[in-house]
Amino acid sequence: AQYELVTKAFGISEIQLVIGFSMGGLQAYHWAAMYPTMVQNFIPICGTSKCSAHNWLMLESLANTLQTDPVFNNGNYQEYPMAGMKAFCSVYTAWVFSQEFFRQNGHSILGYESIQEAPKFLEGVFIPSDPNDLLAMIRAWQSADISDNPTHNGNLKAALSSITAKGFIMPTSTDLYFWADDNRDEAEILPNATFREIPSIWGHAGGILAQPQERKIVDEAITELIG
Missing domain, CATH: 1.10.1740 (Rna Polymerase Sigma Factor; Chain: A)
Structure with a gap:
């Protein structure tokens, strides 16, 4: 539905950046995996490619x-x-x-x-x-999984490898359920994305209730990707 809205209603054929927090991070991964020629850059914040x-x-x-x-x-x-x-x-x-x-x-x-x-x-x-x-x-x-589709047939590594967009994978250092180590593993497979941790005591909430120094890290990542 989102793809239909973006392409048909708005006539957009290229997306400079898909960025999202938590479930929005799952969506950012989904967009980058399903539409690799369309999405140029992506940043999942406190989100993974699959619900662990x-x-x-x-x-x-x-x-x-x-x-x-x-x-x-x-x-x-x-x-x-x-x-x-x-x-x-x-x-x-x-x-x-x-x-x-x-x-x-x-x-x-x-x-x-x-x-x-x-x-x-x-x-x-x-x-x-x-x-x-x-x-x-x-x-x-719970059902989030970027490989759960006819294109990737449940092969998460293949889905991650198909993402050509540049990106930063950005967990907080203390998130208890979108674990930073899961993001590290993903970043090792992603061809053009880099793991960049946000130091924070706020856990998962650090992705949305970020303090100024944490917001600066995200802002810098966005600037690096799209200027």
Whole structure:
């Protein structure tokens, strides 16, 4: 659908840069693999070419946490499953931020007086969402794999090798589920992309709540690719 929109509705035949964070990083990989002659440069930030086994299990734990709320009723809820969503946010808080973030009293950086209040940050992000929409996003995330198509037939190495775009693969150093080592392995296969880690105590959140010095690293990467 995105390809149809870009090519037919907007008449675009060449994309200078595809950049995305988290699931957007998965999409950046997908664009670069599926349309190698179209995408000139790409930057996945805190994202991999395939949902890893560990990442899949983390996501499954989040889905199960939400679904255990009786009010959720297998998705047929008559009222908002607040208890399940608050539990979802509590579990996810421990994954989104790194151990070092909390060692350095990261909750105070978020504006909270105690660690017990830290889940309120993600409550502000996710509770306005429809829980079924979140589950749909989780299932899409779990199934992410740039080689799962008739072109690459499940061969991830072949899919990565087919990417001709220049790029920077940019995890944070403390992301707990888009692991930097997975990106290092990908970069060794990619013909024209380079691994560039973002030093950060913020874990996965460092890709979107980046501090000025971290944003500068991303800005410099963009400038190197497209000027």
